[in-house]
Amino acid sequence: MKTIKWNKSKTALIELIYALHAQKTFNNGKIDIAEMANYFEKIFDITYEKLFKLINICYQN
DSSP: OHHHHHHOOOOHHHHHHHHHHHTTTTTGOSSSSHHHHHHHHTTTTTTTTTTHHHHHHTTTO
């Protein structure tokens, strides 16, 4: 399988993950957002240190 590279900002990826999680897009909503973040890191071949922490910071309010 060919690698797909993410070429937008960290914020854009965080917003995408959060939106997909909020809409319960995967596993009928029964997936932890940290697990989703980890999966996106793998499929887009990125390593954003503590991506889940960034998601929490962005959307706490």
